[in-house]
Amino acid sequence: MIVTPLVLLSLIVWGTLVGLDLVSVAQTMIARPFVAGGVAGVLLGDPMAGLRAGVLLELFALDVLPVGAARYPDYGPATIAATVVLAGAPWELSLGLAGTIGLLVSVLGGWSLQQLRRMNAEAVQRHAAALAAGDSAAIRRLQYAGILRDAVRSALLTAVGLAGAWGAQRWLTLDRRTAVALTLVVIGAGLAAAIGGALRSAGRGPRRNWLAAGLVVGAAVAAFL
């Protein structure tokens, strides 16, 4: 699919908003992969590709608990990259590659969040004297600079992801069997991630029974479809 400069720009703006939403600003959950992917699909003129990529990476995101200082992947900009790989292509043959690109970008996003946190800590140390003096303006400056740093991080991550998606489309040509095998592998791994995460959260209490009940009802619904 040919991406025009305007669409490219809108994808980077969307990726920046999505990256900011993950931690720094609002947390309205536009950073969830199926939301990020759905909107990216609309921007690319292929909403279904966005949903296919987004739902796949959402399965992986369900495995993540963003608690405390834990290091976790950034799936929002990653889903935008995956959607670009998938847009305009037969999904059965491209979902494996799209998912792989998305997972790699999400790992890079997790690393970039660590760097951002270190940079924020250095900024806080530089302003330690002003903070100890009760300078409200220093708090505001730190806050706005932190958000700006995250915006730059998110925009760069989206741009790198889009470049990776473009490179993969251009240079990675897989034969049909390999492409299908990769698609099946990422679907299976995604289901494992979602169920594994749910099992971990459920522990041994009644929640596990409700998870089992959900699986049974879901399997029954799927059988009737």
Add this chain to the structure above:
Amino acid sequence: MNGTGRALLRLFSVQGVWNYERMLGVGVGYAAEPLLEDLKAKDPVRHSEAVVRSAEFFNCNPNLAGLAVGATVRAEYDSAPGPQIARLRTALCSPLGALGDQLFWAGLLPALVGAALVVVVLGGGLWGIIGFLVAYNIVHVWTASWSLRTGLAAGMGVGAAIGSSWVPRSIPRVGLAAGFAVGLAAPIVANWYLDPFGRLSVVAVLLVAALGVVSGRLFGPRMTGGRFALVAVLLTLVCRLILR
């Protein structure tokens, strides 16, 4: 806009400068700033001390940070001793972290995501996304507002206010809904993807999924879903290269 309104808006960027030094501390100080403005005219020295305290180390789930912001600001206006306010902040970190994580990250979020995925793959498409965003953010914004109001009203008694509130009571129910919703979504999403493939492919996907769950149980947090997927993709590519 009054101080409470501005503080509420600022709570939505409480993690804006999240770092390993003070974690949420500076963000909490940023959110508390509009509420502390009146103290400046009354007692400038106390105001300066309050600003210092407000930006010290703090960590909790961001959705419940309003309770800490409100309670500590109220305590400053009530002229509670500084060390007592510092102890209150320290004491609030763990419960607000644990309650918020269970309520939002392990409860409400997976419950709504699971339901939204079912709507999306059953043909609801983008409506599933819109419904999810609206439902989540109604709770998200209401909780932030409730947290700040409750903290401001309770002050040093915020612990008791949290204990008798809806938060601890709702966690088990939301957790059950989350378990059911994710369980419901998994087979329906699998069917959505596997519809065009043959039975052998379905068996292969189920095998990969089973292997992924087992490896997650065996290796623990080191083998996340994403890592398992990347290892599986790599092995698939190597196998395909050898078989060629």
